[in-house]
Amino acid sequence: MSFPVRAITLDLDDTVWPIAPVMLRAEGILDDWLRRHAPNTAQRFPVEAMRALRDEIAAQRPDLAHDFTTQRRLTLEHMLRESGDDIALAKPAFDVFFAARCEVEHYADSEAALQRLAARLPLAALTNGNADLVKIGLMPLFRFQLGAREHGRAKPDASIFHAACSRLELEPAQVLHVGDDIELDIVGGVQAGLRTCWINREERRWPHTHVRPDLEFTTLAELADWLDTAHRTDTAAA
Structure with missing residues (x-):
């Protein structure tokens, strides 16, 4: 399949x-x-108990469903308070956690594929998570990073997709959203009017009949290959 x-x-x-x-x-x-x-x-709060408390706080605060950072900070404050430790330690504790959270190990294909994609088209990160591309070192490949916390709503809400399109100064149909999550990325992207590409590294079966991704690959490298071919086709047609 080929499309602009x-x-x-x-x-x-x-x-x-x-x-x-x-x-x-x-x-x-x-x-x-x-x-x-x-x-x-x-x-009092070993790792399993810390996870359970974070889940409990997330359930109690649906208004923070888009904000993993605040959920984590509230969890730390609660842990420290209930244990009789200094609540002021919540900030340095979060800083330690977040620094480690941004120490990621990319899939083997990712970095080279991102460089190829960025050489062809503007890239924008669109995430429900709170990873920091500056700390991770990938920000030079992206026009911007838009997170659910900053936007105020999370994928699959159409507004976050549309906000990214507005910043790119493009119509949704001109933008390809790429992601692994069936509901958040693909169904959400389709419903927002974007083209979609499902990165299906685990070769899962597509569960829906009413909606499908425009593209499906097992790696970002395959997407970069597709884009190279599509670009050559567009150039030849011009």
């Missing part, structure tokens, strides 16, 4: 890098820090 694309919006977690090992490592580093600086909290 003038820009790409790109999901990050589980699209450019796997998120599970990042979070496991970040939580472990946070736990080690708490054991040194807030031992009462570390003892």
